[in-house]
Amino acid sequence: MSDELERPDPVDGVRIEASDGILVITIDRPEQRNAMTKAAAHQIAAALDRLDADPELAAGILTGTADTFCAGMDLKRFAESGERPIVEGRGFGGLVEAPPAKPLIAAVEGWALGGGFELVLAADLVVASDGARFGLPEVRRGLIARAGGIFRATQVLPRAIALELLLTGEPITAADAHRYGLVNRVVAEGAAVAAARELAAAIARNAPLAVRASKAVARRSRTWTDDEAFERQLEYTDAVFASADAKEGPRAFAERCAPRWTGR
Structure with a gap:
């Protein structure tokens, strides 16, 4: 099975591609560092519905274009219009409150910040390039990591490390994230999606x-x-x-x- 959906408006772009039982969801707003919009969140939610509904699909991969996974909420849109990239019943990015029943792998290149990191925390497995960085900088902007970051960070990271992320806004490296158990595999830059496909293929071989x-x-x-x-x-x-x-x-x-x- 192989197909690619028609590319949407690049302003709110999310690309969806299915092959070999794996659904790859790519946030495609490189000029905005793949910051999340409401339209993009709805596209991700629809893709996750497809993942769970299609018996030919075994696992999903969530990633971003260029050198950023996702910089979180589009703050410019939030400041201008109050837009929040939330889907009712699924939360931020169409994911954090209702992850799919099937396995989802986050393939992280570059920065996963704020809501972008919360998307990672909602995934089941994480593959990161050695240049990846993970952070929850909301406190620096007068906000708070309420898309799962506050409680999921403390579930997957040592409590002191999670609190340092939450209270200082400082990021951690892929190497540290791997050492603390957040990341399954650290690979060379540009290889995260390929490594995530290997993990997804291993899952797809099972019942x-x-x-x-x-x-x-x-x-x-x-x-x-x-x-x-x-x-x-x-x-x-x-x-x-x-x-x-x-x-x-x-x-x-x-x-x-x-x-x-x-x-x-």
Whole structure:
């Protein structure tokens, strides 16, 4: 499967491309450092709906053009008209309040600032070039990181490091983000999307029901006790064990052949 949607107005551009079971979403506003607009947020939300609805798609990648992932909210538009790049029910960028059920990988080149970093924090996996930088500078502008940054940063980073980001507005490097567990892989500049495709391809080889259930339990169990987790996970795991794919996996293993997943 391969297709590319007609490129939208470049002022609010988001490019969508699907191939080999992977949906790549590219924020394409290089002259504005890929700052987020309301129109771009709606395009991202529509792309994520497509990711979850299309059985041929296994994973998504979110990235930006040129040397910036996303500089956050378009502050010029906010100052001029009060525009906020929010989609009802999905939040900033059409993502942060309702990530997709399928895995989403952030491929970061250059700066991921403010809301741009909050988009990264809403993803499941992160690949960054060695020149990438992550920051939450809202306090320097009289604002606050309310698109998930305040609580997600403290979930994925050591508390002291997260608070330093939030209270000083100073960024961290890709190397430090990797050392603290935020980033899965650090690659050469210009190679983030290619490395993200490798991760997505590895995901795409696996049983889709098992992948989605694994992500759902991993995300939702953050606040569960162990006793709750063993009970509440059954809502997701029982369906996987009862699926046709649960029979196909062992069969393919026994016969030493590639499994043919049906997602059922």
